[in-house]
Amino acid sequence: xxxxxxxxxxxxxxxxxxxxxxxxxxxxxxxxxxxxxxxxxxxxxxxxxxxxxxxxxxxxxxxxxxxxxxxxxxxxxxxxxxxxxxxxxxxxxxxxxxxxxxxxxxxxxxxxxxxxxxxxxxxxxxxxxxxxxxxxxxxxxxxxxxxxxxxxxxxxxxxxxxxxxxxxxxxxxxxxxxxxxxxxxxxxxxxxxxxxxxxxxxxxxxxxxxxxxxxxxxxxxxxxxxxxxxxxxxxxxxxxxxxxxxxxxxxxxxxxxxxxxxxxxxxxxxxxxxxxxxxxxxxxxxxxxxxxxxxxxxxxxxxxxxxxxxxxxxxxxxxxxxxxxxxxxxxxxxxxxxxxxxxxxxxxxxxxxxxxxxxxxxxxxxxxxxxxxxxxxxxxxxxxxxxxxxxxxxxx
Numbered sequence: 001x002x003x004x005x006x007x008x009x010x011x012x013x014x015x016x017x018x019x020x021x022x023x024x025x026x027x028x029x030x031x032x033x034x035x036x037x038x039x040x041x042x043x044x045x046x047x048x049x050x051x052x053x054x055x056x057x058x059x060x061x062x063x064x065x066x067x068x069x070x071x072x073x074x075x076x077x078x079x080x081x082x083x084x085x086x087x088x089x090x091x092x093x094x095x096x097x098x099x100x101x102x103x104x105x106x107x108x109x110x111x112x113x114x115x116x117x118x119x120x121x122x123x124x125x126x127x128x129x130x131x132x133x134x135x136x137x138x139x140x141x142x143x144x145x146x147x148x149x150x151x152x153x154x155x156x157x158x159x160x161x162x163x164x165x166x167x168x169x170x171x172x173x174x175x176x177x178x179x180x181x182x183x184x185x186x187x188x189x190x191x192x193x194x195x196x197x198x199x200x201x202x203x204x205x206x207x208x209x210x211x212x213x214x215x216x217x218x219x220x221x222x223x224x225x226x227x228x229x230x231x232x233x234x235x236x237x238x239x240x241x242x243x244x245x246x247x248x249x250x251x252x253x254x255x256x257x258x259x260x261x262x263x264x265x266x267x268x269x270x271x272x273x274x275x276x277x278x279x280x281x282x283x284x285x286x287x288x289x290x291x292x293x294x295x296x297x298x299x300x301x302x303x304x305x306x307x308x309x310x311x312x313x314x315x316x317x318x319x320x321x322x323x324x325x326x327x328x329x330x331x332x333x334x335x336x337x338x339x340x341x342x343x344x345x346x347x348x349x350x351x352x353x354x355x356x357x358x359x360x361x362x363x364x365x366x367x368x369x370x371x372x373x374x375x376x377x378x379x380x381x382x383x384x385x386x387x388x389x390x391x392x393x394x395x396x
Contacts, residue, residue: 012075012098015046016162024158025072031126032071033155034114034143037134039323040159042252044068046096049252050086054215062106065139067114068097077121081113111139115146124148129155164320164328165351170253171375174322174353177214177255178373178385181248184208186388189261190396194238198223199231205246214248214255221245222367229367239264242394243367247325254325256355257385258371263394273310273362274391277370280304280316280358288374288381290350294318294331294343297356305358314360321355321373329354348376 025033035041042049045068057063067081079099087102089095099117104110118124124147130140132154144152166174188205196204198221206216220229224240236242245258260274283304287297301316308314319337320329329343329352348354357371370389374381 012078013096014075014078015096016044018075021070021158021162022072024161025129025155028129028153028155028158029127030072030129030153030155030158032069032118032121032123033129033158034118034135035068035070035131035155035159036065036139037131037159038066039252040131040134040163041066041068043159043163043323044070045080047252048089048093048095050083050089052083052085060105062108063136065104065107065110065136067110069099069114069117071121071123074121079114079117081110081117107136107139108142111142112146115143118147118150125150127151127153129153129158131156131159160328163322165349166322166353166375167351170322171351171353173251173253174255174373174375175382175384177248177250177253178257180212180214180250181209181246181255181257182259182385182387184212184214184248185244185246185257185259186392188244189242189259189392189394192236192242192261192263193395194236194263196236197233198235199233201236201242201244202231205244209246209248214250217247217249217254219244219246225362225364225366227361227367236263236394241270241366241368243369245369245371252323254321254323255373255385256321256325256371257373258357258369259388259392260368260370260390261392261394265393266391270365270368270391273360273365273368274370276308276310276314277358277360277368278389280308280314281356281370281372284316284318284356285374285381285383288348288354288356288376290376290378291347293345294329294348294354295345298331298344301356301358310360310362313362314358316358318354318356321353325355328352350376350378352376 053064069079071077078097080095080097081101101113187208192201202219205219209216222243242261247256284297284301287300318331320327333341353375360368373384
């Protein structure tokens with residue numbers, strides 16, 4: 001067994017704001033957090049993610065289950081529980097946690113090591129914060145059976161708040177992700193020709209993003225008058241429009257934008273329709289700044305949308321983003337992703353990042369959308385990947 005639990009340091013240097021996490025845990029009534037989601041374990045480990053399980057978690061009869069254990073006010077009691085092969089990662093680039101248990105192959109042995117560590121630090125009967133949506137039932141059952149007197153508390157909100165305001169390094173990664181996706185989309189649009197199919201264009205985008213150092217995640221693509229964004233043999237025809245909505249990952253941080261193209265030259269109607277979308281976007285942007293409530297942006301955008309000639313088939317949406325595509329601030333309720341817009345009336349914070357998107361499902365001209373990424377600043381915002389926001393030309 002490769003178990004480095006005995007390797008300790010005089011003081012743990014954490015890659016996150018421990019004072020903020022301690023405060024959030026105190027408010028939530030949590031003594032110790034056991035984080036198990038890929039995004040939160042990555043965050044708590046300073047960006048580390050084990051490459052062997054980057055795409056899939058399954059192995060044998062179980063799955064990979066990394067854990068970061070953090071006791072409130074005691075970073076020197078923190079531990080990382082990982083796969084047996086991660087011992088080599090720790091040797092090359094030592095993890096910050098004083099205790100490192102790289103000895104697991106599945107969920108139950110991971111949970112068993114977590115129990116041992118919680119007992120060692122005297123928290124086996126405490127209030128333990130977990131991520132219910134990211135803790136397999138067999139692992140939770142084992143924790144519950146071996147931690148007599150423990151009370152499990154949902155720590156999802158605590159970890160979301162911890163990540164809400166980005167560091168300069170995080171902002172740089174989000175900026176880079178957006179720039180590389182924009183470059184990839186523009187190159188893909190220029191390479192597509194009459195007769196290029198949706199599947200071919202999606203594959204071209206995947207190559208463009210991969211060649212630029214992104215991990216391709218998805219491409220939602222429409223051609224012509226269709227609103228269907230799934231891949232298919234449908235081919236691009238002269239005079240038709242194309243929309244690309246793509247997500248790519250740069251060192252763990254998501255980029256998510258949408259841009260438009262036309263095969264040929266846009267006619268006056270297309271120019272007007274995209275201008276309507278742009279006006280709604282700009283109405284939202286005008287209200288974005290640190291200290292302003294998110295609802296101000298939403299009200300302004302929806303007022304502009306209501307006055308639009310295409311209001312009946314147009315929608316406005318905004319959401320927080322960072323390590324994942326929808327995170328704090330949560331600004332709109334069930335629109336379309338199922339969560340409550342609990343942050344709509346709270347002040348936007350400098351350093352948080354949001355996606356602002358307006359989607360028009362025109363009954364004749366097709367799917368017309370702009371999606372932009374904004375970092376909140378004291379004086380307003382900085383837009384990431386802010387090129388190609390008009391009608392780009394296919395086959396250019």
